Amino acid sequence: MRYSGDVAPVSGSPAEARQRFRAGLAGPTAAWAPGYVQANLVVLPQDAACDFMLFARRNPKPCPLLDVTDPGVPASSLAPGADLRTDLPAYRVWEHGTCVAETADVTGYWRDDLVAFLIGCSFTFERALTAAGVPVRHVEQGRNVPMYITSDQCRPAGIFSGPLVVSMRPVPAGRVPAATAVTARYPAMHGGPVHAGSPAALGIADLSRPDFGDPVTFHAGDVPVFWACGVTPQVALASARPPFAITHAPGHMFITDVRDEAYAV
Amino acid sequence: MRYSGDVAPVSGSPAEARQRFRAGLAGPTAAWAPGYVQANLVVLPQDAACDFMLFARRNPKPCPLLDVTDPGVPASSLAPGADLRTDLPAYRVWEHGTCVAETADVTGYWRDDLVAFLIGCSFTFERALTAAGVPVRHVEQGRNVPMYITSDQCRPAGIFSGPLVVSMRPVPAGRVPAATAVTARYPAMHGGPVHAGSPAALGIADLSRPDFGDPVTFHAGDVPVFWACGVTPQVALASARPPFAITHAPGHMFITDVRDEAYAV
Numbered sequence: 001m002r003y004s005g006d007v008a009p010v011s012g013s014p015a016e017a018r019q020r021f022r023a024g025l026a027g028p029t030a031a032w033a034p035g036y037v038q039a040n041l042v043v044l045p046q047d048a049a050c051d052f053m054l055f056a057r058r059n060p061k062p063c064p065l066l067d068v069t070d071p072g073v074p075a076s077s078l079a080p081g082a083d084l085r086t087d088l089p090a091y092r093v094w095e096h097g098t099c100v101a102e103t104a105d106v107t108g109y110w111r112d113d114l115v116a117f118l119i120g121c122s123f124t125f126e127r128a129l130t131a132a133g134v135p136v137r138h139v140e141q142g143r144n145v146p147m148y149i150t151s152d153q154c155r156p157a158g159i160f161s162g163p164l165v166v167s168m169r170p171v172p173a174g175r176v177p178a179a180t181a182v183t184a185r186y187p188a189m190h191g192g193p194v195h196a197g198s199p200a201a202l203g204i205a206d207l208s209r210p211d212f213g214d215p216v217t218f219h220a221g222d223v224p225v226f227w228a229c230g231v232t233p234q235v236a237l238a239s240a241r242p243p244f245a246i247t248h249a250p251g252h253m254f255i256t257d258v259r260d261e262a263y264a265v
Numbered sequence: 266m267r268y269s270g271d272v273a274p275v276s277g278s279p280a281e282a283r284q285r286f287r288a289g290l291a292g293p294t295a296a297w298a299p300g301y302v303q304a305n306l307v308v309l310p311q312d313a314a315c316d317f318m319l320f321a322r323r324n325p326k327p328c329p330l331l332d333v334t335d336p337g338v339p340a341s342s343l344a345p346g347a348d349l350r351t352d353l354p355a356y357r358v359w360e361h362g363t364c365v366a367e368t369a370d371v372t373g374y375w376r377d378d379l380v381a382f383l384i385g386c387s388f389t390f391e392r393a394l395t396a397a398g399v400p401v402r403h404v405e406q407g408r409n410v411p412m413y414i415t416s417d418q419c420r421p422a423g424i425f426s427g428p429l430v431v432s433m434r435p436v437p438a439g440r441v442p443a444a445t446a447v448t449a450r451y452p453a454m455h456g457g458p459v460h461a462g463s464p465a466a467l468g469i470a471d472l473s474r475p476d477f478g479d480p481v482t483f484h485a486g487d488v489p490v491f492w493a494c495g496v497t498p499q500v501a502l503a504s505a506r507p508p509f510a511i512t513h514a515p516g517h518m519f520i521t522d523v524r525d526e527a528y529a530v
Binding site: 046049050053054057058065068070157158265 | 311314315318319322323330333335336422423530
């Protein structure tokens with residue numbers, strides 16, 4: 001596979017983007033097909049999938065399910081004609097909680113008992129924040145969003161349990177209400193913040209040392225605002241250690257045919 | 266068991282109502298504990314439960330899930346302390362799609378692999394309709410709401426498939442927008458109408474001959490308005506014929522501790 005982080009994104013249609021990934025191009029999907037919903041991918045054998053569906057139901061803020069496929073069928077109603085085994089730029093293959101392969105095509109790993117979950121991603125509400133005049137510092141600073149493991153626990157379900165993971169964005173104090181209102185319109189993309197202000201309230205000791213992603217620089221008057229994060233299910237997955245799983249590689253999302261606005265409420 | 270349709274409802278707390286049902290009282294729950302959410306109950310072994318959870322996810326209008334329990338645990342976060350095996354006034358027990366028993370207590374049928382689903386019920390939005398000045402004809406006329414099997418098909422999932430079932434309420438033409446707005450606030454209780462006007466559009470031949478419930482008399486200027494109905498999962502259940510299932514007996518719901526307004530959006 002080619003990992004081409006410096007390939008220019010395609011601002012064309014989701015189908016064009018997926019076609020290029022299917023043809024072998026690999027790279028992060030940020031800025032590809034702007035205005036269309038991108039999704040996290042989790043694929044599990046049917047037994048573990050049953051537990052995971054319940055885990056997602058019980059923890060809808062970090063795990064907003066956009067689609068669940070039939071066992072063995074690598075297709076989603078969110079992108080008719082797409083093949084979930086080839087149309088993401090990069091995948092990770094997991095055995096018993098350990099990543100055993102990173103690849104651009106999981107056709108060879110596919111099984112009849114695999115169920116795919118597509119999970120909402122904050123790319124959608126970040127576009128909405130920008131459109132509403134709320135600065136998105138980590139984008140301004142060319143960094144990945146900082147993410148933190150909190151002391152809040154998810155509601156467990158079967159083999160899945162674990163802490164809530166949050167993403168943090170510094171927001172000018174006066175724009176916190178706007179940031180809340182804008183993101184609350186997207187419950188399927190993690191929705192409104194879970195907390196604003198003191199990181200200690202979430203058991204976060206040091207904002208400059210995120211558990212995932214990059215630290216981000218605050219401007220004077222910014223307050224930290226925390227949203228439930230799609231890394232939560234990945235942490236639960238690593239802890240549950242199901243015999244087999246496939247996920248997207250971080251930042252290498254599934255691009256759907258659905259417009260961002262279709263998920264606004 | 267005692268079936269006491271003429272027992273006066275208790276207008277006290279949900280806990281008081283459940284305590285009376287647990288002590289053996291059986292009767293429909295309409296008008297009991299007003300202002301609190303009542304729920305349909307479907308209980309399935311874990312294999313079938315996995316399919317049913319997906320069926321409900323794919324058909325949220327007729328099957329709005331309020332809670333899904335852990336296997337073998339007859340308790341719900343919607344009513345801490347309640348026992349789902351005893352605290353409904355009446356249950357039906359099913360084997361391979363056939364009702365084999367009707368009882369006030371399913372403790373003797375309980376198994377470690379049973380998963381319980383609590384599903385929203387239109388009692389909640391009927392109270393909201395009345396509060397908004399929209400007449401509810403079947404209540405005025407002392408009848409059960411009329412329900413119809415439509416020509417619309419649900420999205421199948423595993424062993425579950427079948428037609429959408431709708432309830433119908435005659436609404437004065439000028440009040441249809443209000444009825445729509447009020448019920449749309451309760452997506453967890455079937456939400457806004459799926460159709461208003463011609464029954465033929467849903468494949469319904471004759472409103473005077475409902476498939477379930479009672480025919481209702483129209484007033485001059487009333488138009489038929491159709492909502493997705495909680496009988497839909499029961500029809501899917503009868504068709505899927507899982508080896509074992511428990512449901513509430515029609516009209517004999519689970520009374521939760523959650524206020525109606527908690528589900529308004």
